[in-house]
Amino acid sequence: MADRRRIKDFVISHPGTDLIMLVLAPLASLWAQRAGFTVDSPHDLLMGTSTVGALVLASGSFAATMVYGSTVDFMVIARRRFHRELARNWRSILGWCFTATVAPLLAMLAPSIAVPTALSCIAMLGTKFVRSLFWFQYTLTLDVASASTPRLHEMRPADDLARRRKG
Secondary structure: OHHHHHHHHHHHHOHHHHHHHHHHHHHHHHHHHHOOOOOOOHHHHHHHHHHHHHHHHHHHHHHHHHHHHOOOHHHHHHHHHOHHHHHHHHHHHHHHHHHHHHHHHHHOOOHHHHHHHHHHHHHHHHHHHHHHHHHHHHHHHHHHHHHOOOOOOOOOHHHHHHHHHHO
């Protein structure tokens, strides 16, 4: 059980592990070509992939906003404690989603690479979508945990201002 947790923690804090999907997608593409899989309209495939990329990019942006916009105590502590991991994850999620959205549009210039490009982009978008869902769920979990944890004293919005004036 501890080994599984350690592997999970490693994968969560190192988004570079998602690049394994970029290696597997071209292999799937080679298999598809050998199996005789053809695409009647490579432009439609690439436009669809780019559209899905835009949707994943939008949902990833929303999840990032949830993580960085949350003001609950536990999320503030998590952002302070894990700022490197969070920044690395969100740069990876948003950067690769943008790349996987633009790459199919560029691949329209060379229809012969439509299938490998689409498969690679779909694999990366799926991986980054799962990663952004993890962080979204993490934020919601900390929100619920923070709300259900009793406080020693109730903080009001004006408390912070009162401390600043005295100091």
